[in-house]
Amino acid sequence: MADTFSQEIGGVFQDGLTIQIPIFYKLMASMLTVAVIPIFLLGGIVSAGGTPGASSPRSACRTASSS
Structure with a gap:
């Protein structure tokens, strides 16, 4: 049977029964x-860039070539 013990830490009693988490996890x-x-940072950068507007040279080329 596992023995549990209590110790006083900063005036508060805390149980000594601990769970070991493997190093892999x-x-x-x-x-x-x-x-x-980095995924969140890149997502923020991409969303801050926005989509090209009508004054963008790329959108002007796209509209001219479609006609």
């Missing part, structure tokens, strides 16, 4: 966190 969580940050 810790590493996977940190890699996913690091991978998501």
